[in-house]
Structures are given as C-alpha cells and as structure tokens.
Amino acid sequence: MIIKNLIRFFYKKLVVFYLLFFSIVLATIFSIQFSQAKNLQIKYIKKDRTAEIKQMQEKAFAFFDSGKHDSALFYFNKTQLLCNPKEDYADYYVGSLNHMVEILQRYGDYYEAEATLIKGFPYLEKTTNVKYAVNAYTFMAYNYLYTYDYEKALYYHKKALKTAFSTFRKSRILSEIAFVYMHQKKYQEAIDLLEPISKYKIVDKITPSNTDYQHAALLYNLGLSYLYLGNHKEQAFKCFDESLKLTLTLNDDYELIGSYHSFYRYYLKYNNPRLKKINAEKAYYCAKRAKSSTNEINMLAQLIEADNPKNSKKYWKIYIRKIDSLIVSRKKAKNQFADIIYNSKKDKEENLELKNQKAEKELQLERQKNRNIILYISISFVLSAFLFLFFHLFKKSKKEKNEAIYISEARISKKLDTELANDLYQTLILIKKGNLEQNENKDQLLNNLENIYSKTRNISKENSFITTDENYVFELKEMISGFKTEKVNILLQGFDVVRWNQIEKNKKIMLYRVLQEMFRNMKKHSEASLVSVTLKISNSLLTVLYADNGVGTTNNPLILKNGLQNVENRIKTIKGTITFDKNSDKGFKVSFTFPI
Structure with missing residues (x-):
C-alpha cells in the first residue's frame, strides 16, 4: 500500500x-x-617486489648469523616495510617481524618486541606455512615469560601447540610450557609433561641438527624440575649428566652455560662446595667465550657465592663493571634499534610519497571534477527535495488544520443542538407563559437555567485547553469527578503511581480525551451506579482498565457504535491497542494499552 x-x-x-x-x-x-x-x-x-624483498631478507639473515644484530634488525625492518601483507608477501612480512622480535628480546626490549609482534598477528592466516604462526605465538609467550606474566605466556604457548603440526615442534612447545610451570613452582606439572617425551629422542626432520639441542634442553628442564621438587636426587643427576654429555658433542659454549649451571644448582642444594665452585667457574667461562653478557653476569653472581671471600672480592669488582657496561650497551642498543625502525619507516613513507606523487597529479583534476559534479547534483537534489517537502508539508498541515477546525466546529454545533436546544425551548415557553411570581414556576426556571449553564460548562470543558504540566493529574481527576453524582460512584486506582512527567504531551492529551469520552458514554447509555478506572505500568506500557456495572454492551449495542468509535480511533493514533468485552451482560468493561 x-x-x-x-x-x-x-x-x-x-x-x-x-x-x-x-x-x-x-x-x-x-x-x-x-x-x-x-x-x-x-x-x-x-608492482612485483618479490626479488627486492628476497635480496633484502638474505642480507638480514647474513648479518643475523654473524651476530651483527643491529645490521640484521635494519634489514629485517627494511624487508617488512617493502611488504604489503594485505595483498601479498605475508610470509616475508611475518617472518621478518619474528626475527626482529628475536633480536629485540635478546636485548631486553620487550615492549617494542610486543608491539612488533602484534603488527603481524592479523596476517598469520595469510601465511603459507604454519611455522610463521607457531613462531609468532612462541615469541609472544617468551615476551610474557620475560615480563613475569606467566598465565599469558601459557596461553600463547598453548595456541602455538594447537597450531603446530610436526611431532618435534609439539615436543619443543611442551618443553617450553613445562619451563613456564617451573617459574610458577608447579614442578610436578612440569615433570608430568616432560617425563613421557624425555624417553624418546624426537628427530627434527626439517633441520636434523636441532634434534640434539632440543633433547638436551628437555633433559635440562626435567632435571631442574626434579631438583626443585625434592626427593629426586638420582633422577635430577641423571638428567643433568645426560644433558651435559649431549651438549658437549655440539661444541657450543652458549648451550654449555645451562649444563654447568644445572650442576651448580645441584651441588648447591646437596652441599658440595668444591664441585659447586668448579661448575660455577665452568659456566662463567663458557658464558665469557660465548660473549653472552647477561649469562656472564649471572654466572659471576654464582661464582661469587660459591668461591672463597678473597676471590669473591675480585669477582665482585668484575661483576659491578659488567653490570654497568651491560646497562649502557642495552640503552645504546635500544636507542639504535629505535632509530633504525623510525628512520626506515620514514624512508618508506618518503619513497611512497614520491612514487605516488606523479599518479596523484594525473588523477587529481579528474577526481576533483567528478567530486564537484556529484556535489552539485547532490546539493541541487537536496535543496529541491527540501523545498518541495516544505511546501507540501505546509500545504498539507494547513489543510489538516482547516479540516480539524471544521470537524470540531461541526461537533460542537451538533452537541449544542442536541443537548441545549430542547432545554432552551422549554425555558422560553416557561417565560412566555408568565406567572413567574409563583414559587413553583420560579424554581423550575432556575432549575432550567442551572441545567443550561451546567451543560454549557461541560461542553466548554470538553473542548478547552488541556494542561500537561505537573498539574495534569489533578486536572484529569477533576474532569472525572465531574461525572460523579449521588447515584454514580467512581473509584480511581493507580493514578498517583504513574510518573506523569515521563509521558509525552500528546499521549497525556489523548488519555484525557479517551477517558472523557468513555465517561460521557457511561452517563448517556450505561445507567451505571459504580465505575472503576485502574492504571497499571509494565514493560514501558501503560494499561487502563475501565469497568462499570451498567447495562453492558449486550443489551445496548449503541454504546459501541455511537460513543466508542472515537475512543478506538484515538488509541490507534498513539500506537495503542484496545479491547472491548462485547459479551458482558454484567456491566461494561474495556481495557487499552499504549507505550509511554
């Protein structure tokens, strides 16, 4: 319609x-x-940047493998800036970010590492190999481990475990989860994870050289768990011994640091000062040869604790000097890394700006022209629509207003003719007859005049202005009380519970008119002696229940036809519903509901 x-x-x-x-x-x-x-x-x-990206990444790997981490970071950053992961190169993008994070974590810049990792997370699903996602989750777990947020570290290790496919990678992640449990002092949980996989040397089929590294690390973690749990002296020693023998075959001083450190912890717990000192020295010199500043400082602290006071004083001086040097070098590294990332990003932005400049100039005039034409059309259309709507609504409003005035005047005229014409006629006849000096005629004349005045006042009230401010409820009650007589009692319930100031003005007016119309119908047709009106609020709906003990609708169908058609129409205008009890022979009942 x-x-x-x-x-x-x-x-x-x-x-x-x-x-x-x-x-x-x-x-x-x-x-x-x-x-x-x-x-x-x-x-x-x-354009295709694959060759350029590969060349840049190869440079980064060369510097990374040679230990020149600042240069490696520079070229990994250059690589990721060349990529557009939304369209292509997701592998290079995420892989470069992962290697950048590894470098940042080595130098303790965990906050920059986290920010770098997060950049790659939206594109993990676009990569062609699950290793990129597994590595990203693992590095994020390391980041939270280093910052002592163990629950989040476990969360990302478990995401990595769920993503990984190979048995070797899964066993490595389980070992790392156990390492987090160790930091939480959940040693039994760590042992329960490590014991089953420690019985087998799981081979890395992609990079076989990683097999011995991983198995040695697993035994190291299992041994520490036995040691910290207690009452597992033999099991701890066996794990440490096997891990050391395997690590010695790798000819890797960095890996040997952990092996000798484990024996230092073992002999510290079981009170063997001589062997404790020997293993502390070995761990320290391995860290020194591996040029691992952090481990060198940590092993120096162990050596100070294990050695005699005279030597400890010598080591203490070295320890202080190393700490100061490490702090300075890390600050320099962080600043250098920050400069590399910032400058590289700036270079990319400048290059893109130069490349885009020519294309932008070529298209700028055409785009501007199109925008202007669309803008002019839109403005013209909107203005035309507004003007048309304004005049149309103005004309429609004026027409509706005139119709409303005509209907109102016709209704008042009909009401005057119906209710006052007969009384006026009878009064005029009485006056013409004369004999007003007689008390009986005088009383009848006064009664007629009083009835005319009362009906005139009621008609005036029915069409008068309705107040909708805080006095509304008093005006409403006063209107209803005007229908109360010696023969008609009216009961009102719930009027003072309603928050009238929260109801819209037009709905208040409509409620007033509806109740007025219903009471007028009661007075004309119902012959009721008792009327009740109840107001209820539920779920932002106002429900009005009207009931009287009059003749009902069964005996007097004119009530529905003549008087209450206006009521139904008014209720519909405020999106309400009304229900008549048409089968009631014990009075008249009606309920209507509308939103407030």
Missing part, C-alpha cells in the same frame, strides 16, 4: 519524479567513474 501511494504521488508530481530519476542516474555514473579512477591509480603503482 505504501509503495502504491508513493508511485501515485510521483506520477502526480512528474517534475519531481524526473528530477529525482535524473539525479540518481548521474550520481551512479559519476560514482562508477570515480571508483574506476581510483582502481586505475592502484594498478598503476602496484
């Missing part, structure tokens, strides 16, 4: 219809042209 009305309306207003149609067509054409111009720009700039 709405669509038909709109079509009929536009056919009547052909000029507006054609204007709207023409505007839509033009706007569609220029929108398509603008979109095509934008796509042309993207195709113009985009």
